[in-house]
Amino acid sequence: MATQTGIEWTEQTWNPITGCTKVSPGCKHCYAETMAKRLQAMGANGYENGFAVSLHPERLGQPLQRSKPTTYFVNSMSDLFHEEVPFSFIDSVMSVIERCPQHIFQILTKRAERMAEYGATRDIPKNAWMGVSVEDKKYGLPRIDVLRTVPAATRFLSVEPLLEDLGTFDLDGIHWVIVGGESGAKARPMKAEWALNVKDQCLAAGVPFFFKQWGNWGADGVRRSKKKNGRELSGRNWDMIPTVQLR
Known part of the structure; x- marks a missing residue:
């Protein structure tokens, strides 16, 4: 069933697909694989194959x-555009x-290129927000340019885990940015x-900014529990989300 989630920027997860494979440094310590x-060890329904797609x-x-x-x-435990997922599904x-x-x-x-390939021949529902992960310059930033070609009403970036300074990048056509x-x-x-x-x-470009978490390393560079590090950036929580009209 769809389940409640502790992810700060969503309400529930829906996993019609499970399992994935690593494609870039952001995948190194994949929470979904763990x-x-x-x-699988608990015998949970749907995880008989472990992390296989x-x-x-x-x-x-x-x-x-x-x-x-x-x-x-959608698919917190997988990637909808994994190469092993047919377009028919x-x-x-x-x-x-x-x-x-x-x-x-x-x-x-x-897998921004496969998302774009799919969107090139199909209409994307207005209530489907399409996003890419941006963890670094080499793998993450190029995905933004590909995302811009996807005909979605709302496009977003998940800059998590942020592994290095991204420098200056183009936010044209992007409607939301999450950092963690x-x-x-x-x-x-x-x-x-x-x-x-x-x-x-984001603020300069007028793009809503959402700071999800520090994780296990605080703003001071000290390792401690995720809860103790909290979610404050520049002395406040940033919970900005896009305002959209679905109907």
Whole structure:
């Protein structure tokens, strides 16, 4: 079933696909892989294959059962545009999204080129927010240019885990930016100036900025629990989100 989530920028997760493979440095300490292996060991339904890419058509109808407007993170445990997911199955996911105009569906990928290939021949539902991960300059920044070509009403960036200073980059055609540090036993630190650089560019461009977390390294460079490090950047929480009209 779709589940409640502790992810600060969404309300529920919907996983009609599980499993993935690593494609860039942001994947190194993948939380979903760790969780999938744990769920497999527990005998959880849907994780019999561990973190191998698996389609779950029986889960497609879950958002249709909820009338209350809800924000869904699609495939928190996978990547909708993974090479092993056929476009025909993505069509089925998009069909459900189109049939649920009361909901927002946030779709995040590290496979921007395949997202763009899909969008080149299909209409993207207005309530499908399309996003890419941007963890560094080499792998992350090029995804932004590809995302701009996707015909989505709302395009967003998940700058998490932020692994280096991104320098100056173009936010034209981008409607939302999320920033966060890495959490977990092997988390890599995020420097305050890296996050502030992204924030300042968002504010200058009029793009809503959301600071998700410091993770396991604080603004002072000290390692401690994610909860103790909190979510403040420049002395406040940044919870800006796009304002959209779904209907």
